[in-house]
Structure formats: C-alpha cells, structure tokens
Amino acid sequence: MAAKNDLGSHGEQLAADYLRAEGMTIIERNWRCRHGEIDILAEDGSTLVVVEVKTRSSASHGTALESVRPAKLARLRALAAKWLSAQSRTYATVRIDVIALERFAGDYSLRHVRGAS
Amino acid sequence: MTVARTRSVALVGVTGSSVEVEADVGNGLAGIHLIGLPDTALSEARERVRSAMVNSHFPWPDARITVSLFPASVPKRGSQFDLAIAVAIMGAAGVVPAAGIAAPFFLGELGLDGRLRPVRGVLPAVLSAARQDDDVTVVVPEANAEEASLVPGVRVVPAPDLRRLVEWLRAGDFPPFPPEHPGRPRPERPERSGPSGPSGPPEYGGPGPGERALPVLPAVRPHADLSDVVGQPMARRALEVCAAGNHNLWMLGPPGTGKTLLAERLPTLLPDLHLDHALEVTAIHSVAGALPPDSPMVFRPPFISPHHTATAAAIVGGGSSTVRPGAVSLAHRGILFLDEAPEFPSHVLDSLRQPLEAGQVTVSRSIGSITFPARFILVLAANPCPCARPQDKGGDCGCSPTTRRRYLGRLSGPLLDRIDMKVMVARSSRRELMADRQFVETSQTVAERVLAARSRAAERLAGTPWRTNAEIPAAALHSRFRPSDAAMRPMTSCLDSGSLSARGLDRVVRVAWTLADLAGKPRPDENDTSAALALWLGLDP
Numbered sequence: 185m186a187a188k189n190d191l192g193s194h195g196e197q198l199a200a201d202y203l204r205a206e207g208m209t210i211i212e213r214n215w216r217c218r219h220g221e222i223d224i225l226a227e228d229g230s231t232l233v234v235v236e237v238k239t240r241s242s243a244s245h246g247t248a249l250e251s252v253r254p255a256k257l258a259r260l261r262a263l264a265a266k267w268l269s270a271q272s273r274t275y276a277t278v279r280i281d282v283i284a285l286e287r288f289a290g291d292y293s294l295r296h297v298r299g300a301s
Numbered sequence: 302m303t304v305a306r307t308r309s310v311a312l313v314g315v316t317g318s319s320v321e322v323e324a325d326v327g328n329g330l331a332g333i334h335l336i337g338l339p340d341t342a343l344s345e346a347r348e349r350v351r352s353a354m355v356n357s358h359f360p361w362p363d364a365r366i367t368v369s370l371f372p373a374s375v376p377k378r379g380s381q382f383d384l385a386i387a388v389a390i391m392g393a394a395g396v397v398p399a400a401g402i403a404a405p406f407f408l409g410e411l412g413l414d415g416r417l418r419p420v421r422g423v424l425p426a427v428l429s430a431a432r433q434d435d436d437v438t439v440v441v442p443e444a445n446a447e448e449a450s451l452v453p454g455v456r457v458v459p460a461p462d463l464r465r466l467v468e469w470l471r472a473g474d475f476p477p478f479p480p481e482h483p484g485r486p487r488p489e490r491p492e493r494s495g496p497s498g499p500s501g502p503p504e505y506g507g508p509g510p511g512e513r514a515l516p517v518l519p520a521v522r523p524h525a526d527l528s529d530v531v532g533q534p535m536a537r538r539a540l541e542v543c544a545a546g547n548h549n550l551w552m553l554g555p556p557g558t559g560k561t562l563l564a565e566r567l568p569t570l571l572p573d574l575h576l577d578h579a580l581e582v583t584a585i586h587s588v589a590g591a592l593p594p595d596s597p598m599v600f601r602p603p604f605i606s607p608h609h610t611a612t613a614a615a616i617v618g619g620g621s622s623t624v625r626p627g628a629v630s631l632a633h634r635g636i637l638f639l640d641e642a643p644e645f646p647s648h649v650l651d652s653l654r655q656p657l658e659a660g661q662v663t664v665s666r667s668i669g670s671i672t673f674p675a676r677f678i679l680v681l682a683a684n685p686c687p688c689a690r691p692q693d694k695g696g697d698c699g700c701s702p703t704t705r706r707r708y709l710g711r712l713s714g715p716l717l718d719r720i721d722m723k724v725m726v727a728r729s730s731r732r733e734l735m736a737d738r739q740f741v742e743t744s745q746t747v748a749e750r751v752l753a754a755r756s757r758a759a760e761r762l763a764g765t766p767w768r769t770n771a772e773i774p775a776a777a778l779h780s781r782f783r784p785s786d787a788a789m790r791p792m793t794s795c796l797d798s799g800s801l802s803a804r805g806l807d808r809v810v811r812v813a814w815t816l817a818d819l820a821g822k823p824r825p826d827e828n829d830t831s832a833a834l835a836l837w838l839g840l841d842p
Contacts, residue, residue, distance in 0.1 A: 247331055247363045249330060249331040249363050249364075250330070250331035250332055250363065252330055257330075282330060295363075297328065297329060297330055300329065300330045301329070301330070
C-alpha cells in the first residue's frame, strides 16, 4: 500500500514540476471533498486547468493514458464545478488535462493530454 | 497525427458496395472510437482488433484512435470489417506502410489470437470489389480463398493470420504465402463424380461471365435416377418438358404414386449451370451461409424443398437486421419444390406470385429494400384430398366434395395461372407397371434430349438476355417468337370461353416452343400448341 502511494505522490510531484516548467501556476494540490479528489489545480493564463495524474509502474494492466475513462472525466468536471463554487474569482474557461507517467527502469516517461474529452 | 486509409466491402443483400476504412491515430485520451453506422457485431470489432493486434505482438497505439467507415450512410453489419480496421490502424501507427494498404480490399473476421476467421458472403463481396478497378487485390481469410478465387480477374491473397499478413504488407509485393502451409492442410475438393458433388469438368477460365460456356451433361447420380419411377410415363414426359424449358409444374395425385420421387429426379435432368449463373447462385448461397466449405462453387442447379410449416419470410427472404435470402432465392437457377403444397399457408403460396413473374423478389425492411434474384422452376405436389385414401377403384376416401374443393382451393387461381403444366399422377395397376418397365429411360438419356432442346432454344435466343423459353417476355413472344396462325388456332376457343387467360396464353406458347425444341422442329406447329394447351389446362380432361 505504501509503495503504491509513494509511486502516486512521486508522480504527482513530477507532474507539478512539469506543469510549472510549462508556464502554469499551481493553485492547489490534492484538493479533496466528499465526492472525490482533484490531483492538481493549475492556472494557464485565464484558464483553470484541472489535472488528473496517472502513474503506472508497468503497462501490464493497460497504459496509464487509457485508464482514464469518460466516467472519470465527468466526475472531474463535477468536482471542478464544486471547487469553483467556493472561489471568489472566475475563469474564462475550464480545461481538463491528463498527465500519464510510466516508469521504466527507475526513469519516468510523461505524456500530457490537454483538453481531454 | 497520421491517417491511413484502406478498403473493404459492405454487403446489402447480394450486392456489395465499396467501403473506405480510415484510421486516425492522434492526440487525446487513449481509446478507440468507431464511427460510420456500425451494428453491434461491428462495434465489437474494437475489442477483437485490439486483442488480435496485441496477441500478434504488434504495438497497440497508446493514443486516441478514430476509425471511420465511409460512406457513413450505408449500414455496415457483421465482422468482415475487422481485418480492414486492423490494417488501417496499423497503417496509421506505422506498423505497415500506409501506401501499400490503400488499394487492396481486406475482408475477414479476426480471432482474439490474431488468426483470420472465414466470413459469409465473400463471393459477392469480391465480385463487387472486382467491379471497382481493373487490377484488384483482395485479402481474404485462408478458408475463404477458394471461394474468392472463383471471381475472374482478381488477385486473391489468402491470409492465415495477422502476423503473416503484416509480413507480406511490409515486404511490399509477391510472393505472398505458399499455397500450402505446414501443419495446415487445405481441404481436399471432393471427387467430382461423388454422389452429391458437382459433376463434369466446369468451364473455368475460358468464357467469362456473360459468355455462354458449353453446357455439360450432369453425371448420373447412383442414388437417384429417372428410371426408378415406373408407371408414370405422362409425368416423366412432363418432367422432361419442365427441364427443357424451365417451366413450372404441378403434380396432383394420390400418395405413393411417385410425385416426390419424380420431383427429386428433376435435378438429374438439368445440365450444369453456366459460369455466370453459377456465380449468381454461389453468391446467394454465400450470403445465406449455405455454401459447403470444401467445394465453394455451386455448379449444379440447386434443389430447394422447404417444409410446409415454412413462413413467408423463410420463403421470400427476410430478417430484421440482416436480410437473408429466402427459399425462392436459394432456388435461383434451380428448382423450388413444394411438397404437399395445399398444406402451406395460403399467404405463403401467394407470396410466390411476384417472384414467379419478375424473376426476382424485393424484401422491404426497416433497413431498406433489398432485391434478391429468384428465377426458379416451381414444382408443386399435392394430394387430391386431405385423407389421401384412394378414391377410384373401390377406394375408401371419405372426403366430401366440399372438403376436397376447399383443400385444393388453397392453391389460389392466380398462383395456378402461373403454373405452365398441370399433370395428374394416377395410381397405376400392376399390369401398367409391368408394361412401363420396358419404356423407362435413364436420367442420362433424357438429360441428353433436354440438353439438345436447351441448346436449340439458346441458339434461337442468341443475342437476347434470355436462354430458356420460360424467360421470354410476353412482348417478344407475340412479335419475334410468335407461332404461326394455324398453330395459334387451338387457343382461340379457350381464350373466347375465358378458360385461358392472357398470361395463360403466354405460358402455353412458351411450353409449345419447348415441345418444338424437344422434337427438333424449327417452330411449334398445331400439335405442339395443342399439347401445350392440354398440359396447361391439365387436370380436368
């Protein structure tokens, strides 16, 4: 259990670093409510970016990217609305991104899908 | 972002239309989307294609895959698009060169392990592919290769599995696969002289479709021969006329007189199908999934004998999602035999009227109207009454005249109007049976006469789309093929009295032509027309 969580949090850290390098501002990480969790909330210009980070240690159970299904995206959209309702500022658009990390021999490959649908 | 394109064939009835399969491997969440009006079996192609590719050790692109079947408006059914979808995805993913897959047609269902499974309707699909271009390559599952190679002018590439197909596509060109694969024996074709196998050397290669191949005499079938039927000289003669001109026949008589026996021997009198007709028949049987896998070409006229509980959909064709050909289309260029005809529901019998006239049948369903060819010889057999006990010579038939009238009344007037010949098959006495024994002829002898008559008719009809007398339309019958006025005389009084309809007249003239052909006369004379009229009026002497 601990190993799994370590892998996930390490992946999220890598994703956050990457997003910053891409020029985005991280607003919040691991925001939770009773309906679920948003891994990273970031700001890309006037766009609110809801980021789902998936980290896999191997592709034996399918790739990280294909493990994000339409139902998960719908849940993220609902969570984003919930988060927004508690904020005072507004955003022009809301985008959902998926960052897929896969570990190969201690190193990670990262893929970033902007505007997943 | 890459797009690859290849081709396959969608079947509507027995006609195929070319379908372009495009695959786009691009950005977005990984997954596969199939668009272009797929049915359930086709939607499941996603899972089959994925498993087949992964298990054949090809990389499954971890990207958003969109597969589109064009034109989107044509409903596409079944699993025969699996291979084209897999090849298009591999082309887009760079596994195979995209340029090499654009021209060939790909047909086949994928197994989860990447092997190619045979599909129905390969022959009509390949036929329609052959019409697209001059030089067409079609990739089919190995089990369908023999059926596909019946089509002239098409390069058929049999593929055993996805792996070896990819090897071929990567190599660029021929030679594809050796015809024999180790550990994968190809089914032997049955002996040509076998009891049910096709007979005689088929006319391959030489004449293409549309040309007239030399007809070949049917081989004698050891288990069924016309000489088995003793004591029915009239009916045997009627059968001969029926075979010579493709005329419809009704046999009425008490049980045990040989009606079924006679009808079952009609195929032995018919010559092999011409190559173009054989392709038509094979295409229909292929769509129906009724082709024997070891001998895919139907060279013998089919003999279809549906049970009398058959529904109208079973007879004329039907089905909700996939429209399948019915018995009338399976009997195309062959014989449709309805034993115990009055036992069929009357609406089923009447559904035969339109195909009998038109030579084709149009089935309308929610997915559209589909026309199947249906030019067959209709042979009806009926008992004179439901109890079927003898009525003559002190028999104990207890049926009242009303019962008997009602029983035969199920065969409607309009249907009987389309029957060219009506023959009474009476019970024969022992003496008649003995006497007839020396007159019986083998199927071979009669088939030779039938073949000669058919050749004579075909010669006369050369330059027309028709080959047998039954196909001549009424207009031509009354202009180019009109018998002399003297020969027409026997019919005039019947026409005047109303016992002969205009359609009946046409049918009598067609039979008269066949009688003249059998007798070797250039035109029917009064004897032929009188005999034909007697056969048409038939049952009431």
